[in-house]
Structures are given as C-alpha cells and as structure tokens.
Amino acid sequence: MTATKKAGVLGATGSVGQKFILLLAEHPDFELYRLGASSRSAGKSYAKAVKWRQTATIPQSATELVVVECKASEFVDCDVVFSGLDSDVAGDIEMEFKESGLVVISNAKNYRRAPDVPLVVPLINSSHLDVVARRVKQEEKQGFIICNSNCSTAGLVVPLGALIAKFGDISDVTVTTLQAISGAGFSPGVLGFDILDNVIPYISGEEEKLEWETKKILGSVAEDDSFALRSNMTVSAQCNRVAVSDGHLECVSIKFATPHKPSVEEVKQALRDYVCESQILGCPSAPKQCIYVLEEADRPQPRLDRNRDNGYAISVGRVREDPVFDFKFIVLSHNTVIGAAGSGILIAETLFKKGLL
C-alpha cells in the first residue's frame, strides 16, 4: 500500500536524522519525500552526504534522494516535517517553516518552553496534542510547531505519569542519568579520548531540561490552550555521560504526595498495566507494551534492553522501597528512538489517526 503523506526530515544526516530515515523507511503512512541538512551536504545524494552510523544499511528509499538546504520553499509539498536540527540553527529554520504553513515536529530544544507549543512524549501526554485539533479547525492549513522532549526526560516521564494516573500526585523526584554518547550527536559529538575508560559528570543544560520539561509534560492544558506546569512536583536531576553507544539509563527515586503508599507489587503492576493512546489508536509504531517491568536483579541494561519494541518501549527494573523517599527503580529508554525520532514519528502517527495531518 503506498504511503499517503509526504514527510520531510531536517538534519537528515545527524544522529537523530539517521534514525528518522531508518524508522520512516517502508512506513505505511509516511513517505520519505525531502531530506534537508546544511549547505555542506546539500546537492549530494543522501548516500554520499551522510556518514552512516546505523547497524542497518541505508534504506533504498533514501540513498538517491538529493539532500537540500533547510529552506521552507524546498518542503512546501510535505504534509509533515520532522526536525533533527542542531539547536544552534533550529530556531530560525523551524519558525520559517511554521510561518510558511508547514507542520514541524521538532527534536530541538528551541521551542519546548514556548507557551503555545505542545511538549509531547507520545507515550504519556498525547492529550496535549488536542490543542492542535482546535487550531486546525480554526484556521485551515496553518503551520505549527510541536516539540518532543529531551531524550532523558522522555524515559523519566512515562513511568512517573503511569504511577500518577494510578496512585495520585508524586511530590518529589530525584533522577541520576547515565547517558549514551549518541545523545551528544555526531557533529562533533563526544570524543573517544574523552569518554573511553571514563564518565563525564556534566551535560550542558541537561539537568535544567529534565527538571523543567517533566513539569510541563505532566502538567495540564488550560481552557485557553496554555500549558500549566505541574506545580506540586519537585524534580532534582544529576546527568552523566557514559561510554555506551545508545540507551539512557536513569536511577529514579520518588515520593508520593499521598500518605497511603502502595506496595512494591502494586507499583510494578501499575507500570505493567499502563496503556497509552497511541496503542489504543493502533498507531503503527506504538509499542506492544509501553512499560516492561523486568524482574532480574541486574536489569535493565542498555545493550540488552534498549531495542525493546524497536526502541519505542520503556524498560523499568529494580523496583524497590526507598528508605529516604518511597520507591526507587531503574529506567532505560532508547534516546534516539522514543527519546527523539521515534517520539516524533509517534506524534505524527497520532495526529494522522486523528485526521489532523
């Protein structure tokens, strides 16, 4: 069956861009139609422009596409544009695309805090996309920007949101991350000499993103379509870079607001039972299971668990009581799939299923 929607990818040669290319190849609803990157890459076939770093080979549907510069005029035929642009350039380019009437789903941080921009992790707060429905009904063919989150935030908010839905407010969260090097991108990315036999206890801006984005994603949508932060939750983050290729591991502790604490088994069952909207809608890329709760004492591990449900699922392990908070557990998510490109695609699939693309 031929795909019905034309997709553009900005930053197509980058770490996230390459994942978009892989995940969109053979997609039932979206056709890889236009690939954008810098002037360094423009004019070349994709196969010649990209330094391909994926284990799978470059999809046939991408190899001969000629890379263009990221100008809205090159993408006017696209029904949706996925952005994996470097944040240094994403701001102006994505705004030009929006003002040209294009729909941009962005991995870049530039507009995540904008009051009129939905910040969405599709496994947990796809309801925030409803503002798009209202806008599309008001003004046909208007452009808009939707952001997905920082890749570590994506792994954190899914179990938090599932537990809030079941047991009520979580007042306090601490998270310590061990983040894969692909999170830093390829240009220039993390230097081998810096990370080999090492851990770098600093990722610029990362802790502030986790601490703030979590509250917008788990917050609410007001009558006027503005987004209210979850005010009764405090998040404290410490972020580290480790010598892992893909997959962000996070050590999480939580404290419930309610004095009536669930048991460890009830927490595990709530995570297992959690079902998200994209599963209900039947989105092609939706994970079979949103959250896998692992019982082995030493799991999840990035190399063994990051590709669960093609990298769209979240793995949680070591759920146990916390003597300082209430509970602690380990979360693993694939930073360039559900943490980036996959989230963008699942957002687009959700909009498509709702007739909004």
Ligand SMILES: NC(=O)C1=CN([C@@H]2O[C@H](COP(=O)(O)OP(=O)(O)OC[C@H]3O[C@@H](n4cnc5c(N)ncnc54)[C@H](OP(=O)(O)O)[C@@H]3O)[C@@H](O)[C@H]2O)C=CC1
């Ligand atoms: N890596 C990850 O796990 C995640 C990354 N993100 C975010 O996604 C975005 C992309 O990250 P990542 O893929 O890692 O970055 P990379 O550095 O790997 O890729 C950057 C991309 O941007 C393009 N680019 C750079 N300058 C320009 C320009 N002037 N005009 C047009 N295109 C340009 C590059 O093209 P060229 O090759 O021609 O230079 C390349 O395709 C970033 O904003 C990042 O913060 C978000 C979540 C997770």
Ligand SMILES: N[C@@H](CC(=O)OP(=O)(O)O)C(=O)O
């Ligand atoms: N900063 C993350 C990748 C990411 O999500 O970036 P940003 O929040 O700027 O989109 C990392 O280095 O692993």
